[in-house]
Amino acid sequence: MPVSVDEYAAAAALPWARYAMAFENRGTLMGASNPHPHGQFWATESVPNEPARERLAFDDYRAAHGRCLLCDYVQREAQQGERLVCGNDHFVALVPFWATWPFETLVVTRRHLATIEALDNIERDALADVLKRLTTRYDNLFETPFPYSMGVHQQPMRDTGHDWHLHLHFYPPLLRSATIRKFMVGFEMLGSPQRDFSPEDAAARLQAAGEIHYRTRAGVEARP
Ligand SMILES: [Zn+2]
């Protein structure tokens, strides 16, 4: 798992850095050249587009409702239950209703906090636990090492006056099998993304995929 609290702290201390992002591309489908888990950590002078858009949404929601957008969202998903994949006392993994990739998921802290540095030791173990369980479900889905881009969205540095709620995104490209992937092209590129099946169906399939890795089930030693 590439998330490094120490690397984040080092980046946060850089006077020019406004953002630090840990991410991982897994599998050749996502451009990864190494077969082993290989995370990257980028620090940037400005806030990248995706977190900048999310910060606007946090601000708008706070102005309208006086609360944190993701705190309210996690609570609502927990009540409804139909898009939940797995979780523990500190994190929940779910298929967000706005997901565009077939098995896209969001991993969110149950507690309101902004950076991985703010996780206590129990929560850090809980993050490792939920990631292990979620990625096992992914691998089990088509009995293949499931490719994805995964990244940690945390608060921009020195960003007082804005809400932020720590979360991770998984964007996996596979659609129907280990080899049939979704292409975000044509109307989806020029108009808007379309779903091939509902977020609720994706969540149900990930729930059914189970947390015993298929290589272990087959009696073969699981690779990390
Ligand atoms: Zn929150």
Ligand SMILES: [Zn+2]
């Ligand atoms: Zn995000």
